[in-house]
Amino acid sequence: MKKTILVFAALIFSILLLFQLGEYSLITGNVTIEIVIAIIALVFFGIGVVLNKKSLQQKKENQPQSEIDANKIEELEITNREYEVLQAVSEGLSNKEIAEKLFLSESTIKTHVSSLLSKLNAKRRTQAVQIAKELQII
Amino acid sequence: MKKTILVFAALIFSILLLFQLGEYSLITGNVTIEIVIAIIALVFFGIGVVLNKKSLQQKKENQPQSEIDANKIEELEITNREYEVLQAVSEGLSNKEIAEKLFLSESTIKTHVSSLLSKLNAKRRTQAVQIAKELQII
């Protein structure tokens, strides 16, 4: 916030300077009024663009649509291992492939998948993935 | 594009009018130069904001992350029916459920799924869904 205030102060100061310069130039007759106005217009146009861009950026950062995980995982009582398996399942891996990936037996994966299905209230792994995505768990 | 040209023409015309009005007011002595400059500054500031917003919007429309389908479906030679089945599969439905939904036999669904798998180069339906999402086909 300190930074913002400093920037604004500098900005206002610059603008005032610009005004003074414009009037001074006019009085001394160095430039015509059209040029002064054109410069001022350009400067403000630029300020408008920059400020707008910044405010839009902030918006983006504040609310990115795909907010990753959540504490819903806890609510559903999904354990660490189960979550790992869930992720692997969502990548389209078979039980055997998941087993190899995690250095476990296929039986173990089946156990985990089974409990995942009941916790996610799904009948098939495809449905589980669907539900998990809706809950933004993956 | 016609619209854009018209808008720009109107904009430029308005600005010229503004300039003329400003000079006229100055000459007749109705307002001070500061006010004229302030108005011009404000107007250009506004123009900057609006134009910037529009250009950013266009960017968004041109490349929004979740651009729905694509002509990749054609490239992959996926037929209409197959695509319908693909969507159903991605919803986590079983072959039987898809069959009921589309008023077809389970055999037919299996045929469609099978050809989908080979076209998407997948080994399992879960993988097919994954790949389809990467290709932004669903």
Added chain:
DNA sequence: TTCAGCCTCATACTAAAGTGCCAAATCGCT
């Protein structure tokens, strides 16, 4: 140390999913 919860694995089945092959019906196009 006792115990609940998690992780691991096995066995035995049942149920889905997938494959291959074939074939009839439909549809758009020439």
Added chain:
DNA sequence: AGCGATTTGGCACTTTAGTATGAGGCTGAA
């Protein structure tokens, strides 16, 4: 009418998935 692609479906099998049940090992908390 004839052709090619699509759609539909059956049958016989092989592979995965999923369920049920049981059980041993590990760990942190009471």
